[in-house]
Amino acid sequence: MHEISLAEGILAIIERQRREGDFGCVKSVQLEIGQLAGVEVEALLFGMKAVFRDTVADGAEIELISVGGQAFCFDCESQVPLAKRGEACPGCGGYRLHVNDGDQMRVKSLEVE
Template identity: 40%
Template sequence: MHEMSLCESILDILKEQAARENFTSVKRVTVDIGPLSCVEPDALRFGFDVVMKGSLAEGAVLEIARPPAEALCLSCFKTVPVTARFDCCPECGSEALQVTSGEELKIRELEVL
């Protein structure tokens, strides 16, 4: 379950930001998790609660946004939705797709005190 190590990385980022921005408590963390990121949202939620215990983010709410996955078709040059890395272009059937979004895992927003 690599989500636990991702949560530990999130906590490290929160600590760095707290030192830089001078806050002492985190109430809410909003993250973007793309559908192609290989991150399981439920496992991340579980890991978040476990890892944040005893930290500046204990009791914080984890909000997860799921932006859509898209790719640029290198044959017809259209941006198209995808559900998996090796989808074909729904417009022209080409397999030459370059993923442009959907792989992200990033902290989008913090609510702090």
């Protein structure tokens, strides 16, 4: 399942941070998820709960921040919002779009103690 490997990736980031600056446990994790990242939020939360069990991040609060999709349209040469991959440009109806934001997921910040 895709979301389990995402959750493992998040845990790897947390563990790397811990090696750099020692802390006891993670209180909360802020995650940015792009609208176009193709992440199933419910599945990801479930996966994180499972993967975080008995680790430094066990019981951490998860805060999700949704990032809107953005694309550049080559037809009308402008930056446009894009809710879904494969949709037409909201400005001109063209399909020559290059997604340039909102297509990834990242750990924005960690609250630790």
